Structures are given as C-alpha cells and as structure tokens.
Amino acid sequence: MNLLIKSPLSARIGLCIVLFNIIVAIFAPLIAPYSETEVVGDVWEQMSGNSLLGTDHLGRDLMSRLIFGARNTIALAFITTMLSFLSGTTLGFVAAVKGGWIDNLFSRIIDIIMAFPTLIFALMILSVMGSSVMILIVTIAILDSTRVYRLARAVAMDIEVMDFVEVARLRGEGLWWIMRREILPNAMPSLVAEFGLRFCFVFLFIASLSFLGLGLQPPLADWGGMVRENAGAITFGIFIPLIPAAAIAFLTVGVNLIVDWFLHLASGMHN
Amino acid sequence: MKSENLLQIRNLFIEGFYENQWNTIVDDISLDLKRGEVLGLIGESGAGKSTIGLAAMGYTRQGCRLASGSIKLDGMELFGASEEQLRSIRGDKIAYVAQSAAASFNPSHRIIHQYAEGPVQHGIMDYEQARKNAVKIYDRLFLPDPEKIGLRYPHELSGGQLQRAMVAMSMSCEPDIIVFDEPTTALDVTTQIEVLASVKEITEKMNKAALYITHDLAVVAQVAHRIMVLRNGGLVEEGETRRLIKKPKEKYTRDLLSVRTLSEDKNDEDKTDVILKVKDVYATYNGVDNVLEDINLTVRRGRTVALVGESGSGKSTLARVITGMLPATRGEISFLGQPLSPDLKHRDKNNLRRLQMIYQMPDTALNPKQTVRTVIGRPLDFYFGIRGKEAEKRIRDLLTRIELEPAKYIDRLTPELSGGEKQRICIARALAAEPDFIICDEVTSALDQLVAEGILSLLQDLQREMNISYLFITHDLATVKAIADKIVIMLEGRIIEQGEKKEVLTPPHHEYTDKLLASVPVMDPDWLDNLLDKRASTFLS
Incomplete structure (x- = not known):
C-alpha cells in the first residue's frame, strides 16, 4: 500500500486502466446492454441511443460484444502468458544452471519448434487437435515459451557466472534454491519487461488465428477477432473496426505503464 | 617556462544528486599545477579524487554538477564554457588515462587506429604522421616492437602493455596536462613498475604536467612532486612529497602511511x-x-x-x-x-x-x-x-x-x-x-x-x-x-x-621471488629511481 502511495502518476493511470478492464470483464453480464449474440439492428449501424457504439457485421451490438470480449481476451491472454512464462523460465533456468547436455537437449528442441513459422505450427496443431479454448491456450503458450526460454536462458547465464551463485553451489544448494532464490530475483526486470510485450502479442496472435477460422470460435467475442470480422467496414469509411483495436491499444498501454513501474522498482533506481 | 601555471583551480565546489537533493561531493578545493610538475591526489574511494581529475577537463559525471569556483586551464576558464569549447581542449590540451585500459580501448579496433583518432579528429596531423609519432612514443614507453605493436588488437597485449599503450594514446595530441586516474591499480606489482616508469618518462623528460590519482601512497610517492590528501571531498593536507611522507601533520595521513604490522610470528x-x-x-x-x-x-x-x-x-x-x-x-x-x-x-x-x-x-x-x-x-x-x-x-x-x-x-x-x-x-x-x-x-x-x-x-x-x-x-x-x-x-x-x-x-630466494619482492613500492620517493637504475645497470653488464 505504501508502495502505491509513492507510485508515479503513470503507474496509477496504468493501474486504473487495467482495473477498469478487469471489472468490466468480471461484471460483463451486468454491464452489457445486450447479450453477446443478440442481433439488435442492421449491419454496421452508426452510433445511436439503441446501440451506443454501433453494430457489427451481423448487426450485433458492438458495445456488448466489446464488454464480453474483454472477458475472453484478457483471461485468455493472461493464462497463456503465465503458462508460457512458467514453462519457458523454468526450462531456461535449468538449461543455464545445469549446462552440458541438458542445455543442449532443451535448446535444440526449442530450435526445432522455432524453425516452423509460428502460424503454421499453430495451424498444424489446431487442425489436428481441434480448436477448443484449452488447446488454443496450450498451443500459444508453447509457441510463446520458446521466446521466453531463450530470454530466460540468456539472462540466467549472465547471473549464473556471478560469485554469489558459486557461493550457493559451494554451500551444496540444490537446483531449486539456485533457480528460485539466487537467479530469479535478479532476472525479474528482464522477464517482467518481456511479460508486458508478450501479453499484448497474444491478442494479436489470436486475432490472426481467428481470421483463419481457428481462433476463438464464433459467436464468442474477442477483440482481435472483432477487428478482423469488421475489417471490411473500413473500405466503406465506417470506423467500427477501430473501436476494438482501440480497446486493445488501451489495455496494452495500461499493462505497459505498470510494467515500466515494476522495472523501475526492480532496478532499484530512484527517479 | 618552468613556473608557467598550466592549471589553476580555485574554491571548487562540485555537487552530486542523490537521496533527492544536491550534496556537496567536492568541498572547496584549490590547486595549481605547473609545467613539468606532477601533483598526486590521494584518498580512499569517495574522497572525490576522480571527480576533481575530471573537473580539470571541465567534465562531471552524470548526476553531478560544478556548483561554484573557477577552473582555469592555460588561462581559459572552463567553468561555464560551452560544450564546443570544451571538446576542443580535451585531448588537445588535457588528456585522461583511465584505471582500466582493457575497458577503455575499443576491442575491435587496432591500437594504432585508436591512437590516431584524436589527432586526426582535432585536425592536428594526418594519419601517417600520427602513426610515426605513435611509434616514437611506443619506443619511449618501452613497448616491445614499437613498429608493429600498434597493429595489434587490444586483447593481444598484456595488461601492463595495454596500460602503457593507453598512456601513449593520451600523448597523441601532445597535451600539456595528463590526468592519470589510478593507472596501475588493476596491475600486478611487476607490471606496475613498467607503467610507473613510463609515467615518469613522460612527465620528467617530455616536460608535461600531470595529476596522478591513486589510493596508494607508496605509488604516488614515486611519481609526484607534491601530494594532496583528500577525504570526503575536502582537503586534509597538502605538501611536498618528501615532507609529507616524513612529517605528516594530520592523523588521517599518518593512518594512511602506517606500515602494516599485524601478525606476531607464531612458533611451533x-x-x-x-x-x-x-x-x-x-x-x-x-x-x-x-x-x-x-x-x-x-x-x-x-x-x-x-x-x-x-x-x-x-x-x-x-x-x-x-x-x-x-x-x-x-x-x-x-x-x-x-x-x-x-x-x-x-x-x-x-x-x-x-x-x-x-x-x-x-x-x-x-x-x-x-x-x-x-x-x-x-x-x-x-x-x-x-x-x-x-x-x-x-x-x-x-x-x-x-x-x-x-x-x-x-x-x-x-x-x-x-x-x-x-x-x-x-x-x-x-x-x-x-x-x-x-x-x-x-x-x-x-x-x-x-x-x-x-x-x-x-x-x-x-x-x-x-x-x-x-x-x-x-x-x-x-x-x-x-x-x-x-x-x-x-x-x-x-x-x-x-x-x-x-x-x-630472507635471502637467498628464488630469482622470481626476488623480482616480486623488489617490485613492491616502498614509502620512499627514491625507490623507483633506484630500482630502475639498478635494473638498467644489471641489464648493461
């Protein structure tokens, strides 16, 4: 709490944005004027009292879909990113600390996964396993974790050569202590910065998958998907697809303002 | 010529920003430096030695500022001088030799190209001329194979050679003053001698002035004519080297001087x-x-x-x-x-x-x-x-x-x-x-x-x-x-x-032990000269 009082204005703005998004997501059924699927008017209607932000390509209320979309989008992005960071960081740290054949094995497997273009890899898995939310999460998490692995391994290698890690080894500490207590706290700044970025990339990735029909399945709403679905409106000079895009940008900015603040705290800098 | 005052610092205050306010880190320092003179600045870390050394070039580290006072370099006031003016004197009139040569050289350029960068940039000479000068200076600083050594990359030189190459580089624009910031701290005792000898060569034979910054009194005693003892940004005591070592006035100086005798001999x-x-x-x-x-x-x-x-x-x-x-x-x-x-x-x-x-x-x-x-x-x-x-x-x-x-x-x-x-x-x-x-x-x-x-x-x-x-x-x-x-x-x-x-x-010892023991500076201003004389005579005979 004390931390919060001393936080800079930018961090507070970020916090407000993210909190706002989360509250909207949680209370979606109470806030939204219509349901996610209800058709309320014509295609791409302008803003009116009936539908505050206009309607989408099927005549559903954009505002309601945006609100319900917040749920799917934020939850999906959060879970996916957490999963990818848990696995990527753990494997990366193990590789850096253990070295030798374990490092080689992990790194080569990761290289193989990375050799496939991400979209093609995702398509492969999703078309074989079917496109359920669960599988979507796991697929994106695996793909993301390759990047996280590389970062975590590189950062951990820099820390691993420091004397305090050697002290821990000489003391006889196990792998878990070295990873958790010696390396992780020092790797946090890099990982947190990456988290902010990855979190936002997930929306965009889901959007591209949705475009190919393998993302979240209709009629579920997600912001990335909504941009795609309504992209055609741009040609008619209707700015409806810009609204979900703005929502993505809004949340991205909020998340990164908080990330910046964390970085600041973690680096121990003042001012 | 001899009495020409090259650097004149008066009532210098420098402030550093930390703990959310400006704090004085250099406190009312005045000094004069004449041609052919070496002034030793000594003190523990945080004493403000390097800050003063850098201020002599009109430079402060990030988060610091020159608060008040006057820094006159060869008659030109550096306090409040423009970035342009400062750039023209740096390297040209005053040069800086940092503690770690290994970290100060760009690892992917040959030594001699880095040497020539300064004079070519300042428009003093062309590359060919700079190269010729470099060879001359390398020779004077006893670097092996002076004709070819400049073509090597920094990692191909030993620590002591690299530090001497750095000293040579500071000479490239023929400045009047050189600031040596702990040039031998990272070196072994045996290589330290080589660097000290080259510092002496430059200051005495080439008639340059120098500020020599160190925390080791025995080292500064070998090269400096006068010594300033600093603590927490302020002056503790100043004096001619021999006087200061023989009769320090302040207790702090005596502490620095005190010979370490800690252990009693254990028998059995x-x-x-x-x-x-x-x-x-x-x-x-x-x-x-x-x-x-x-x-x-x-x-x-x-x-x-x-x-x-x-x-x-x-x-x-x-x-x-x-x-x-x-x-x-x-x-x-x-x-x-x-x-x-x-x-x-x-x-x-x-x-x-x-x-x-x-x-x-x-x-x-x-x-x-x-x-x-x-x-x-x-x-x-x-x-x-x-x-x-x-x-x-x-x-x-x-x-x-x-x-x-x-x-x-x-x-x-x-x-x-x-x-x-x-x-x-x-x-x-x-x-x-x-x-x-x-x-x-x-x-x-x-x-x-x-x-x-x-x-x-x-x-x-x-x-x-x-x-x-x-x-x-x-x-x-x-x-x-x-x-x-x-x-x-x-x-x-x-x-x-x-x-x-x-x-x-106690002698007799192994030849190498002998060299090692002889290389430890002692608190005697004549020690380096005597040692170099001795080595030269054994080399000749």
Whole structure:
C-alpha cells in the first residue's frame, strides 16, 4: 500500500486502466446492454441511443460484444502468458544452471519448434487437435515459451557466472534454491519487461488465428477477432473496426505503464 | 617556462544528486599545477579524487554538477564554457588515462587506429604522421616492437602493455596536462613498475604536467612532486612529497602511511594438526594443457598460508580445485585427514560446511536481492536447521562479531552496504557455517587501504578466537608480510618456492621471488629511481 502511495502518476493511470478492464470483464453480464449474440439492428449501424457504439457485421451490438470480449481476451491472454512464462523460465533456468547436455537437449528442441513459422505450427496443431479454448491456450503458450526460454536462458547465464551463485553451489544448494532464490530475483526486470510485450502479442496472435477460422470460435467475442470480422467496414469509411483495436491499444498501454513501474522498482533506481 | 601555471583551480565546489537533493561531493578545493610538475591526489574511494581529475577537463559525471569556483586551464576558464569549447581542449590540451585500459580501448579496433583518432579528429596531423609519432612514443614507453605493436588488437597485449599503450594514446595530441586516474591499480606489482616508469618518462623528460590519482601512497610517492590528501571531498593536507611522507601533520595521513604490522610470528609451526593437504595435484581447463602442475601444499590448524603470484599464475585456479569447482585431473586432496572427492558434487554436506570461501569482489559475491538476514541466515538453516528466533539470535551474534551493529544492518539489502561492510558480511556468511578452513581469494584487493586493514585485522582476530586456518590468495606482498605464517609462491601454474614467512622473505630466494619482492613500492620517493637504475645497470653488464 505504501508502495502505491509513492507510485508515479503513470503507474496509477496504468493501474486504473487495467482495473477498469478487469471489472468490466468480471461484471460483463451486468454491464452489457445486450447479450453477446443478440442481433439488435442492421449491419454496421452508426452510433445511436439503441446501440451506443454501433453494430457489427451481423448487426450485433458492438458495445456488448466489446464488454464480453474483454472477458475472453484478457483471461485468455493472461493464462497463456503465465503458462508460457512458467514453462519457458523454468526450462531456461535449468538449461543455464545445469549446462552440458541438458542445455543442449532443451535448446535444440526449442530450435526445432522455432524453425516452423509460428502460424503454421499453430495451424498444424489446431487442425489436428481441434480448436477448443484449452488447446488454443496450450498451443500459444508453447509457441510463446520458446521466446521466453531463450530470454530466460540468456539472462540466467549472465547471473549464473556471478560469485554469489558459486557461493550457493559451494554451500551444496540444490537446483531449486539456485533457480528460485539466487537467479530469479535478479532476472525479474528482464522477464517482467518481456511479460508486458508478450501479453499484448497474444491478442494479436489470436486475432490472426481467428481470421483463419481457428481462433476463438464464433459467436464468442474477442477483440482481435472483432477487428478482423469488421475489417471490411473500413473500405466503406465506417470506423467500427477501430473501436476494438482501440480497446486493445488501451489495455496494452495500461499493462505497459505498470510494467515500466515494476522495472523501475526492480532496478532499484530512484527517479 | 618552468613556473608557467598550466592549471589553476580555485574554491571548487562540485555537487552530486542523490537521496533527492544536491550534496556537496567536492568541498572547496584549490590547486595549481605547473609545467613539468606532477601533483598526486590521494584518498580512499569517495574522497572525490576522480571527480576533481575530471573537473580539470571541465567534465562531471552524470548526476553531478560544478556548483561554484573557477577552473582555469592555460588561462581559459572552463567553468561555464560551452560544450564546443570544451571538446576542443580535451585531448588537445588535457588528456585522461583511465584505471582500466582493457575497458577503455575499443576491442575491435587496432591500437594504432585508436591512437590516431584524436589527432586526426582535432585536425592536428594526418594519419601517417600520427602513426610515426605513435611509434616514437611506443619506443619511449618501452613497448616491445614499437613498429608493429600498434597493429595489434587490444586483447593481444598484456595488461601492463595495454596500460602503457593507453598512456601513449593520451600523448597523441601532445597535451600539456595528463590526468592519470589510478593507472596501475588493476596491475600486478611487476607490471606496475613498467607503467610507473613510463609515467615518469613522460612527465620528467617530455616536460608535461600531470595529476596522478591513486589510493596508494607508496605509488604516488614515486611519481609526484607534491601530494594532496583528500577525504570526503575536502582537503586534509597538502605538501611536498618528501615532507609529507616524513612529517605528516594530520592523523588521517599518518593512518594512511602506517606500515602494516599485524601478525606476531607464531612458533611451533609443525605441532598443530594438518587441515588441508594437497598432493601432486594437476588440473586443466581444456583437457590438454595443464594450468596447474605438481602442486603440493599443507595448511595446519590455526595457521595462515599465503599463496602469492601474478595474475595468471594459477592461484585462483588452485582455489577452484580445492573447492571442487574444477576437479583435479591427478593427485589427491585430503581434508582433516580424509581424502576429499575431487568433484564438488560428490562431497558430503559436512565437508562443504567446513571449507568456506571468501571472494575478491564482495559486490558480486552477495546476491543484490537478498537482505543481510537471508545471506547469513541461509547457511544456519542449510547446515544446522536453525530457524526463527534461534537463527535471529545467531545472526545478531555474528554481526556483532564482525563489528557491525545488528539493529542497523540486519534488514538491509546488500547493495545498500559499502565495500568494506559487504566484505564483512561475506566473512559472517562463511563463519555461520562454523568452518575449519577458509579460502580468502584476494579479499582485500578491491578495498581501500584503511578498510582493507580493518578486514585483515578482523580475520586475524577471528583466527585467534576460533582457530580457523586460512589459505590467503593475494598478489599484494604487503598483505602477505602482515598476516602470513607460511608463504607459497606460484608462477605459471607451478609452486616455485614455499616455506615459513621468515625463510621466504630472507635471502637467498628464488630469482622470481626476488623480482616480486623488489617490485613492491616502498614509502620512499627514491625507490623507483633506484630500482630502475639498478635494473638498467644489471641489464648493461
């Protein structure tokens, strides 16, 4: 709490944005004027009292879909990113600390996964396993974790050569202590910065998958998907697809303002 | 010509921004520097030496500002001068030689190209002319093969050569003043001589003025005409070198001067039991070349064995072999009478506990994200399962033992401590394991002289109280003389001489030991000249 009082204005703005998004997501059924699927008017209607932000390509209320979309989008992005960071960081740290054949094995497997273009890899898995939310999460998490692995391994290698890690080894500490207590706290700044970025990339990735029909399945709403679905409106000079895009940008900015603040705290800098 | 005042600093105040306000870090300093004169600035870290050195070039580090006063370089006022004006004098009129040449050279350009950069940039001469000058200066600074050495890359030169190349580079635009900022601190005693000789060559024979910044009074005594002793940004005392060394006025100066005599000679050396025995040990990094060959040494209970040698002599490698980080390829290490597995992984927890290590760099030996409580508490928990209240009490006892006030330090994060305090915490961490034997790897070389002395006497007290044995790795012979019972001298991965302290330090000794001992600066302004004369005459005869 004390931390919060001393936080800079930018961090507070970020916090407000993210909190706002989360509250909207949680209370979606109470806030939204219509349901996610209800058709309320014509295609791409302008803003009116009936539908505050206009309607989408099927005549559903954009505002309601945006609100319900917040749920799917934020939850999906959060879970996916957490999963990818848990696995990527753990494997990366193990590789850096253990070295030798374990490092080689992990790194080569990761290289193989990375050799496939991400979209093609995702398509492969999703078309074989079917496109359920669960599988979507796991697929994106695996793909993301390759990047996280590389970062975590590189950062951990820099820390691993420091004397305090050697002290821990000489003391006889196990792998878990070295990873958790010696390396992780020092790797946090890099990982947190990456988290902010990855979190936002997930929306965009889901959007591209949705475009190919393998993302979240209709009629579920997600912001990335909504941009795609309504992209055609741009040609008619209707700015409806810009609204979900703005929502993505809004949340991205909020998340990164908080990330910046964390970085600041973690680096121990003042001012 | 002789009395020409090149640099005149009057009532200089410099401020640094920390803890949310501007604080004075250089406090009312005035100095004059004449042509052909060397002024030594001496003090511990944080004394403001480097800040003054940089201010002489009209430069301050980030987060600092020139608050008031006047800096006149050859008649030109630098205080408030534009960036453009300052750039024109830097390198041209005044040049800077940094502590670490290895870090100051760009590793991917040849030495001579970096030499020529300054004069070509300032439009003083073209590349060809700069190259010719470089060869001349390389020759004067005794660099081997002056014609070709400039074509090498920085990593192809040794530390001492690189530092001399750096000195040569500072001469490229033929400045009037050179600021030497601890140019020999990172070097071995034997290479330090080469650099000191080249500093003397430049200042005396080429008639340049210099500011020589160091924390080592014995070093500055060799090159400086006058010495200013600084502390916390202020002047403690100033005087002509010989006078200052003979009759220091202030107590602080006397403390800096005081010769280290800490250990009384212990007799009955062979009566105590053997803690560590290293027998016929060989080790290698790449499986082909031995970095250690035929190492034999013994450490007894309650005794200190000093392991001496230049960098690259294999001292630290031997420590790694003993701790098991680098398993020996041949030979045997026994600890408390039992053979010790060469590989760390196969040693039992009790042996790990009884053999502790303290490192050179307390900054990297402490996890910056841990508090003092965690650092000291972990070995207690790990080896003895002590937690909670009992651990709290033990941690406080240990802190008291290393002369740090428990209430003040226990909750601090390690980056919030000074270098000396950090090293004390490292000692407490080692003590928490209740060891029989501690390897001290250059534990004082990163610290200021007075702080280092505090650490050494702490280690000695602990040895007396707890009967711990030390293997003390160092390249500093003054430290060795102060605390060792037995001395082991290493060169190129082999032990070339070992014995009781008195035995090794009294002639006749091995040729290399002789060179090593002769290279330690003593507090005598004529020492360097005499040594160089002596070497020159032996070379001629």
